[in-house]
Amino acid sequence: MAKVPELAERAGLDPGPALVVTDEHVADLHLGELMEAFGARSWKPRPLVVAPGEASKSMDTYSLVMDWALGVGITRQTPVFALGGGVVGDLAGFAAATLLRGLPLVQIPTTVVAQVDSALGGKTGINHGVGKNLIGAFYPPRLVVSDWGLLRTLFRSEVRAGCAEIIKHGLVADRPLATRLQRDLGSLMGLRDPIAPELLRDAAAVKATIVSGDEREAGRRALLNFGHTFGHAIEKVAGYGRILHGEAVALGMRAALHLSASLKAGSPLAPEADLPAPFAEADALVRDLRIRTTLDGLETPELMVAMQSDKKRAAAGLRFIVLDDIGAGRVADGVPVEMVEAAWAYARRVGAGG
Numbered sequence: 174m175a176k177v178p179e180l181a182e183r184a185g186l187d188p189g190p191a192l193v194v195t196d197e198h199v200a201d202l203h204l205g206e207l208m209e210a211f212g213a214r215s216w217k218p219r220p221l222v223v224a225p226g227e228a229s230k231s232m233d234t235y236s237l238v239m240d241w242a243l244g245v246g247i248t249r250q251t252p253v254f255a256l257g258g259g260v261v262g263d264l265a266g267f268a269a270a271t272l273l274r275g276l277p278l279v280q281i282p283t284t285v286v287a288q289v290d291s292a293l294g295g296k297t298g299i300n301h302g303v304g305k306n307l308i309g310a311f312y313p314p315r316l317v318v319s320d321w322g323l324l325r326t327l328f329r330s331e332v333r334a335g336c337a338e339i340i341k342h343g344l345v346a347d348r349p350l351a352t353r354l355q356r357d358l359g360s361l362m363g364l365r366d367p368i369a370p371e372l373l374r375d376a377a378a379v380k381a382t383i384v385s386g387d388e389r390e391a392g393r394r395a396l397l398n399f400g401h402t403f404g405h406a407i408e409k410v411a412g413y414g415r416i417l418h419g420e421a422v423a424l425g426m427r428a429a430l431h432l433s434a435s436l437k438a439g440s441p442l443a444p445e446a447d448l449p450a451p452f453a454e455a456d457a458l459v460r461d462l463r464i465r466t467t468l469d470g471l472e473t474p475e476l477m478v479a480m481q482s483d484k485k486r487a488a489a490g491l492r493f494i495v496l497d498d499i500g501a502g503r504v505a506d507g508v509p510v511e512m513v514e515a516a517w518a519y520a521r522r523v524g525a526g527g
């Protein structure tokens with residue numbers, strides 16, 4: 174964290190007024206250190222602390238950020254530093270994209286999700302009652318400063334949720350990463366040195382490689398949505414913030430693996446049956462996260478409706494990301510509704526970690 178101002182200067186930002194957006198938890202733990210680092214190099218940062226959690230990815234909080242930023246006085250040169258997890262990164266990133274039609278953005282990710290996924294690639298935005306992330310912009314950060322030491326203050330549940338996105342990267346695009354995770358998931362979840370920082374770096378590299386080849390999701394980037402058509406529906410129907418994003422994605426990936434197996438078989442697999450190879454192996458990796466999220470209290474018809482607001486939806490209908498094999502994701506269109514219902518039934522039976 175001490176290096177953030179210096180790295181920002183090296184990235185072409187001039188020391189001076191800056192906006193720092195963070196949340197209450199991160200402010201208590203890490204904001205002081207950042208403010209001190211700025212003070213040592215004649216920056217004049219102004220912090221805004223928002224409420225923690227998914228509920229802050231809202232029109233109300235976005236509006237609050239706008240009022241504050243425009244109230245303190247900004248120019249097109251005023252950078253926005255997003256210090257926090259995916260919520261702060263997406264919210265502050267969207268603010269940076271839209272204030273004066275674009276202020277320089279620096280991401281300082283403080284969760285596993287943010288370090289391997291959300292701080293990279295420029296997707297910013299907020300939620301809407303109709304669906305997740307429906308208002309937003311592609312807006313790449315000028316700089317991302319990732320310090321894995323910041324993760325030590327996370328709750329274990331938040332680390333596990335982030336590991337779901339790491340597993341996703343292995344499953345859709347990197348078989349060797351998935352194999353290492355089968356061996357080293359415990360060390361990763363325990364944030365043990367040197368295995369954890371190596372896996373975090375390599376998982377971030379998978380995302381960076383994919384998005385650098387397809388910034389606006391015209392093709393391969395869609396693979397990063399594996400588990401998300403199901404997961405976003407879960408987050409919405411449960412109520413934003415009731416379930417961590419990574420937890421919903423873990424459960425969503427189990428549904429998507431069942432769907433992958435049905436597509437390969439050519440008919441809906443029974444929800445009571447075990448998954449065949451190679452899907453069983455992938456499913457076991459997700460299960461080993463031991464995330465306790467279930468579909469209890471969430472009705473399948475409501476989840477099916479919620480999926481209709483997915484951004485990947487094409488004229489042809491819902492679009493899913495499925496696996497042909499571990500490390501080989503693909504886009505599937507025209508998926509029969511019976512297969513999707515069977516996938517929900519499977520996810521209902523097994524839960525994320527059952």
Ligand SMILES: NC(=O)c1ccc[n+]([C@@H]2O[C@H](COP(=O)([O-])OP(=O)(O)OC[C@H]3O[C@@H](n4cnc5c(N)ncnc54)[C@H](O)[C@@H]3O)[C@@H](O)[C@H]2O)c1
Binds near residue numbers: 306
């Ligand atoms: N833009 C993208 O490409 C992308 C990718 C993945 C996820 N996301 C979005 O990211 C969000 C989820 O991000 P998240 O899981 O980081 O959630 P989050 O930002 O809500 O952080 C989770 C919790 O951890 C706390 N926290 C953050 N850093 C901490 C630290 N170092 N020590 C202790 N506590 C800390 C936060 O205050 C919060 O309570 C979702 O809205 C999801 O849609 C976006």
Ligand SMILES: O=C(O)C(=O)C[C@@H](O)[C@H](O)[C@H](O)COP(=O)(O)O
Binds near residue numbers: 305338395484
């Ligand atoms: O960067 C991407 O592309 C992703 O899909 C990464 C996902 O983990 C992330 O949750 C993303 O915000 C989902 O994007 P959306 O376009 O489905 O809202």
Ligand SMILES: [Zn+2]
Binds near residue numbers: 290338422
């Ligand atoms: Zn995600």
